[in-house]
Amino acid sequence: MKPKIFITRMMDEQVAAPLREKFDVRMWESETEPVPRTVLLKEAADAEALWTVISDRIDREIIEAGKKLRIIANMAVGFNNIDIEAAKEHDVVVTNTPDVLTETTADLTFALLLSTARQLTVAESELRKGNWKSWSPMQYTGMDAGGATIGIVGMGRIGEAVARRAKGFNMTVLYHNRNRKPDAEAAYGFEYRELDDLLKEADFVVLLTPYTKETAGLIGARELALMKKTAVLINVSRGGIVDEAALYNALKDHTIWAAGLDVFETEPVPLENPLLTLPNVTVLPHIGSASIRTRLAMMKLNAQAMVDVLEGREPENRVE
Ligand code: GLV
Ligand code: GLV
Incomplete structure (x- = not known):
């Protein structure tokens, strides 16, 4: 009997077909509807490999149901949707898909930054609604990115x-990170700051930290209050890094100027989310890595990780 692989979304046949030669490949046959929990539990029970995406919550219950499970290959760079401790305890390898999405996600980050700063989505929707009646001096005016300070x-x-792109816009680049990056500081002139100082100095605050116990709620009311009144917040990592209620208040009261969000505490974002009522928020449906080439590259990495582990080799992108 071929080992069974369960894929939680419909994948392109160019990726799935080579897997079918070696494995019994099962798929949740929808590109858009997430796999129901009951189906996932049932499929995990006799699968040796699970192919997951960020909206699949792979917790202890799923991992313990997977008696034969050897690998969870997560088609993302982030893996906060997986209970890593439980995977470790049960000797289940976890892999992710870094590197191939770096430039694509940096492009989207910059696009969202520019779009938010210059109110592109507001301006476009006004045009489409027929509200562009005349050219007027201060209409749809925003913030300059060129020469500004990015944190x-x-x-x-x-x-x-993202920082390399910012250099092309003649921006001053501040950064905060668990570890200093002396090579990047020397090569590009990036400047390290404590978080509070970065928040006080930056015109654009860009969140790109992984979601962990330490970064959950990292940006709350206190942090938002440190930011400039003219500042723009960009979040392309995970929604839970920002306290959305505090962000709503800051944007509504104009204690910061705008926010661009590709990620939310709850995804897909419920239309009742009050952030969606504010004109100074630009919202995107978690598309950081969504270029055709990159998504196919992520699929190939995920497939290779499964083949490697099921054939007894060490996979390239093991996170646990
Ligand atoms: C997307 O959010 C990813 O982690 O790749
Ligand atoms: C990890 O989160 C990265 O920046 O690639």
């Missing part, structure tokens, strides 16, 4: 790729 919280691979 990057979480200077990993994606943070550095």
Whole structure:
């Protein structure tokens, strides 16, 4: 009997077909609807490999149901959706898909930064609604990115790729990270700051830190109050890093100028989320890595990790 793989979303056949030669490949056959919990539990019970995406909550119950489980391959760089401790206890390998998405996610981060700063989505929707009646001097005016100060919280691979783009915009680059990056400081002139100082100095605060116990709620009312009245907050990592209720208040009271969000505490974002009522928020449906080339590359990495582990080799991107 071929080992069974369960894939929690419909994947392109160019990725799935080679797996079918070696494995019994089962898929949740929807690209858009998440796999129901009951189906996931049932499929996990006799699968040797699980292919997961960030919206799948792979907790202890799933891992313990998977008596034959050897690998969970998460098609993302972040893996906060997986109970890593439980995986470790049960000798289940966990892999992610870093590197291939770095430049793509940095592009999206910059696009969201510019779009928020210049109110592109507001301006576009006004045009489409027929509200563009005349050219007027202060209409749809925003903030300049060129020459501004950017403060990057979480200077990993994606943070550095954003910082390099910022240099092209002649920005001053401040960063906060668990570890200093002396090479990047020397090579590019990036400047380290304590979080509070970064928040006080930056025109653009960009969150790119992984979601962990330490970063949950990192940006709350106190932190938002430190930011400039003209500052823009960009979050492209995980929604839970920002206290959304505090962010709503800061934006509504104009104690910061705007926010651009690709991620939310609850995803997909419920339309009742009050942030959606504010004009000074630009929102995107978690599309940081969403280029065709990068998504296919992430799929290939995930497939390879499964093949490696099921054939007894060490996978490339093991996180646990
Ligand atoms: C997306 O959010 C990822 O972690 O890759
Ligand atoms: C990790 O989170 C990265 O920046 O690649």
